[in-house]
Amino acid sequence: MTISWHNLIVTLGRLLVLAVLLLGTELGVRYGILSKLFFSSPTEIYHALQAQYGEGTLMPNIGITVFETMLGLIAGSLAGIATGLVLPQSRTLSRVIEPFLMVLNGIPVIVIAPLFILWLGLGLASKIGISVYIVFFAMFIPVYTASLRLERTLVDALWVMGANRWQIFWKVVVPSSLPSIYTGLKIGSGLALIGAVIGEFVASRSGLGHMILYASGTLDTPTLYLGIIALAIFAAALSFAVDALGHVLVHWRFADEK
Amino acid sequence: MLEFRNISFHFPTKRNTIDVLHDVSFTCGEDEIVAVVGPSGCGKSTLLSLATGLRKPTAGDILIDGRPVKGQNRLIGMMFQQSTLLPWRSVVENVELGLEIRGEPKSFRRDKAVTLMRQYGLGGFERKYPHALSGGMQKRAALAQTLAMEPEVLLLDEPFAALDAQTRVVIENDVVKICRAGKRSVLLVTHDISEAISMADRVVVLSRRPGTVKEIFDIPFSRGAKSVADVPAMPEYATYFKRIWDALDISVTGMNETAA
Numbered sequence A: 001m002t003i004s005w006h007n008l009i010v011t012l013g014r015l016l017v018l019a020v021l022l023l024g025t026e027l028g029v030r031y032g033i034l035s036k037l038f039f040s041s042p043t044e045i046y047h048a049l050q051a052q053y054g055e056g057t058l059m060p061n062i063g064i065t066v067f068e069t070m071l072g073l074i075a076g077s078l079a080g081i082a083t084g085l086v087l088p089q090s091r092t093l094s095r096v097i098e099p100f101l102m103v104l105n106g107i108p109v110i111v112i113a114p115l116f117i118l119w120l121g122l123g124l125a126s127k128i129g130i131s132v133y134i135v136f137f138a139m140f141i142p143v144y145t146a147s148l149r150l151e152r153t154l155v156d157a158l159w160v161m162g163a164n165r166w167q168i169f170w171k172v173v174v175p176s177s178l179p180s181i182y183t184g185l186k187i188g189s190g191l192a193l194i195g196a197v198i199g200e201f202v203a204s205r206s207g208l209g210h211m212i213l214y215a216s217g218t219l220d221t222p223t224l225y226l227g228i229i230a231l232a233i234f235a236a237a238l239s240f241a242v243d244a245l246g247h248v249l250v251h252w253r254f255a256d257e258k
Numbered sequence B: 001m002l003e004f005r006n007i008s009f010h011f012p013t014k015r016n017t018i019d020v021l022h023d024v025s026f027t028c029g030e031d032e033i034v035a036v037v038g039p040s041g042c043g044k045s046t047l048l049s050l051a052t053g054l055r056k057p058t059a060g061d062i063l064i065d066g067r068p069v070k071g072q073n074r075l076i077g078m079m080f081q082q083s084t085l086l087p088w089r090s091v092v093e094n095v096e097l098g099l100e101i102r103g104e105p106k107s108f109r110r111d112k113a114v115t116l117m118r119q120y121g122l123g124g125f126e127r128k129y130p131h132a133l134s135g136g137m138q139k140r141a142a143l144a145q146t147l148a149m150e151p152e153v154l155l156l157d158e159p160f161a162a163l164d165a166q167t168r169v170v171i172e173n174d175v176v177k178i179c180r181a182g183k184r185s186v187l188l189v190t191h192d193i194s195e196a197i198s199m200a201d202r203v204v205v206l207s208r209r210p211g212t213v214k215e216i217f218d219i220p221f222s223r224g225a226k227s228v229a230d231v232p233a234m235p236e237y238a239t240y241f242k243r244i245w246d247a248l249d250i251s252v253t254g255m256n257e258t259a260a
Helices: A002-030 A042-055 A057-087 A090-106 A109-120 A124-148 A151-162 A165-202 A208-217 A221-248 B046-051 B091-095 B096-100 B106-119 B134-149 B165-180 B193-199 B226-233 B237-247
Strands: B002-012 B017-027 B030-035 B059-064 B076-079 B153-156 B186-190 B202-204 B213-216
Touching: A002 A042, A002 B134, A042 A057, A042 A221, A057 A090, A057 A124, A057 A165, A057 A208, A057 B076, A090 A124, A109 A124, A109 A165, A124 B165, A151 A165, A151 B046, A151 B076, A151 B226, A165 A208, A165 A221, A165 B096, A208 A221, A208 B213, A221 B193, A221 B213, B002 B046, B002 B202, B017 B030, B017 B059, B017 B186, B030 B193, B046 B153, B046 B186, B076 B091, B076 B134, B076 B237, B091 B096, B091 B106, B091 B134, B096 B106, B096 B134, B134 B226, B165 B193, B165 B226, B186 B193, B193 B226, B193 B237, B226 B237
Parallel strands: B030 B186, B030 B202, B076 B153, B153 B186
Antiparallel strands: B002 B017, B002 B059, B202 B213
């Protein structure tokens, strides 16, 4: 009983905060307390939504950014998982490659972005490329570290049972990395979006990043907010989806908690 | 039958070579439980990894039923000190793991795993994950996993060290019973003299590193005991305990050496 009361109060509290924010900006902007240059009321943002939607630019812009992010997340994750799992299988190879990857990982993505634009052009490819690049490291580092710290006893135990290298890889190495893959996905999903938007900021003709930058340049504050809100909603949805996927990936950790 | 013949094992490090085992010979016959005791770092666990084929001896031969051990061997099963149940597999999936590796058909291995689990008091826990099991149940699951493969030689590397005293007695009894019933060769590594006397037919005492066989004791009286817990109360127990303790010679100087 106390738990449900607690939950109810939390939900009501959240709705209250939201209402105060919406109502506060609405009234603040309407009565000139908040400058129209810096803030937009929910009504203005709604009008911007109608306008953008009416011009037929909103949905394509959202779609492009979502597409870039998802492709970046999937391709970057797969590359990161594969490299993180395979590299530790050879001590020599991992020692050769490791410093290069660590240096690359240290370079801030914002300075890598122009290079991707140069290589892949102004279109979607360069944004996906940037996204893949940062997601790769977000995934590679936890998976690689976990593979290096693999529980030796488990490998030995399977070997004694007669397992070959391949069986050990699929029955121990891969499942051992699942919690790290989940970690990589959690970090990577946020970074995939950042990568796509950074690419759009540096040079682009479409996407939510482009819409935000354009609105900012033309002092179209409501559209600027609209872009930010659209990004926030997508980010939240993505994070929710990743959490759901995580429960499947590390199912055993959640098995007996119900 | 498991035979160690003049086994030596050296471990090269950056600076020098560590002599872990030196000229160790003894046998563990069919339907026999042999315990190996020795100070920490004497190489008793190394003996087991040599027997599994995980490592190769620097010199000497290890024979199972007269045939030398080379690499993986179907006749051997081992229970490790740490838990080797895979946390992402349900208990029944863990118990059938060895059979799965051997490529046995699914229905066969599942039936066998379920039967073994019932036998070892794990019925109803098939779909649970290892972390939901108590320490004692995890050990029994690990034992079932090892025995599902019907090994002729069973190696136990201090598998009961982490258990509480009561659970320990129960599992020790289980192991003794199972080993006797299956006419297996069982090699138990332990640092616990009491456990060695209670469970084993013979106790091999290793010296400090490099480990050599100091003395081998026949334990004729414990075999008739109903439970391993009854052994310490038997009249011969104290004498054997004292003799093994003296052979171990765990003096203060010996304790200065760090465990490997």
